[in-house]
Amino acid sequence: MSLQDKNIAMLYYGEQPHPAHTGFADAIGADFICCNPRSDGSKIDSPLNEFFNGFSLPDYDIYITEGSRPLYSGIAATIFSDSNLIYLGGDHRLRELSLGGFPNQAQTDTRYLRTRSKILQFLCQHFIDGAIAVSADSATFLQQLFGSPSTVRTAKPYVQRDVFKSLSTLSTDLESKKVAVIASANRGNVGDYKGIDMLVDSWPDVRNHFPDLKLEIVGKGHQAKHENTEGVRVKGYVEDLDTVFESIGLYVQPSRLEVFGVSVIESMVAGVPPLVTETTGASSELKGIEPALVVDPNPESIASGIVQYFDRTVAERENIAKECREYAMSFSPDVRTKIFHEEFKSLIDEIQ
Template sequence: MNRPSARVAMLYQDPHPAHRGFAEAVDADLVDFQRHSLGPLSDSVVGDVYNGLRYPSYDVYLVEGSRPLYAALAHRAVRRSKLVYLCADHGLYSLGRADFEGSSGFKSLVGRFGRPAVREIGSRFVDGVVAVSAFAADFTRPVVGPDTPIEVAHPFIQPDVYDALGGVSPALDANVAVTVGRPWRYKGVDMLVEAWPTVRESFPEAELHVVGGGHPGSYAETPGVEVRGYVENLADAFAPASLYAQPSRMDTFPVSVLEAMRAGLPPLVTETTGTRSEAGALSSDLVVDPSPEALAAGVVAYFERDGAERRELSSRARERGATFDAETRKRAFAEAFDTVLEAL
């Protein structure tokens, strides 16, 4: 399929700003995922399928997020629009794993009895995938099957933030780590806080700054942990630190890691975070298991580095972070999307 001759729409729900940029890069119309009332079935897969049949016909639907995916699958099955999944969340993560059971009744049922059916649906009706990281591509592959084309295209830092962070001079001699994110369990901030007493056994003055609204105030009861809450200017969050930490239990490709690198902060990330590709390119020691023990060991190992090593890592982090500007990444997404369409 050739994109210039195809009508493309992005079906989304609360899109990440970078994904709006992706839609712009491929001249896609934005179609807001909305539920129409079906009584008690409105907030269910049945409701999502019903909604999918109400959307206008396009040649290609680029779908962001798991809930819009259900609707798009129904549209694909009945109206034959091509479906390209933008894998940018962890909705399919557990479906590809042998130990999947899920937290809801529906997910548990799928995990125990319906995984082959899910894979059959994915391989038949998902025509292609653009994943935001190699990690996301890896966990999507078992769901969509071996023959479905998958390309990887990373998101980008918003232009105003990108420009501001380029001027940050982090405090590389300080034993201070910062983490930025929302207070969701999958972000793993609780594990990093749990790790901090172990870090302080080696570095009694070490500080952890938790940035983002909604984190429990009780985190501050752990010595060395400061809950800063929402910070208007990320430069103010990054400047006092020498290390950025992304302790996620699972994360497809958190832009906060890219932002920290743009500001010159080396990132410590978990194996289950898509930006392990970026941290690992700087040093294998910056990628650890998603556990309090491994996080503590990773932070201590970084704080044990001398000033010259820290500056070298900072310079390389800043150089790599500078590659995540909007124009470069939008072009890369368009190329990945075109490659998928050409395979259909």
């Protein structure tokens, strides 16, 4: 079966699709359909309205949703047709719903949680034909949710072409005493799932060991109160990532729950080792290089990981950085969009 014979649409929610998912859609010849505006241009303000709006979507052979939110419209569009619905697992919402929160959080009402998980499994196994995960960890979860490994494929995101080209030749300073984290919100504050507060809470302990270490928080939507912690600076939005990575000795991704985390790969492409939490999907990319760079999602473990890293000699850090950069060369747009095309086609061949 050739994908050229299929009419495919990528459903997305919000102002525009994620840039990496745009490349995925182009790789399979998909059109883009926004699920949250009405035909008159006004916004749809609830999941229920999004579901009913799905009945008026144009007819396609295959719908692929960018994340979980467009599933409302996607299910409605396919429920009375022979069209297929594929979930591109680029967000953590289904896992958060299944867990009742973030990993390692105490759950009290386990009976309610079990019921909700069963409902999620029923919906996924009866109304969604398959899924594409963006990390190994996400694939394991989705296989359990869909009840069949054969209906789940994995295609990891890529670094944007211009960014990849620039970072891959960047000169860095691993003697630097600066650490950075990158996270942004289009509106409001960066979500708790990014774990920025845990990184800030870890900083006093880090400074007890290395008083001259400084933390830069990069991106839109961060709380100014983070700067009340000594050695922490909220830098805000930065246009050019080169200026971030060329001046730091370590990148940290402290997420409580993140399906991948492209910034982790960007740091590796730049030749800056990343320290990531176990609950960050991209952590699987580091375990074969340096397992000590993967830590538990809590301030104590994050602080310990940072201290252990800076206890290393510069030569040791440079060796890790070299391995990271070499490994990350496989995350170019050309490589990853080709893999996505192959995995998507394999999935469609499986379910049809």
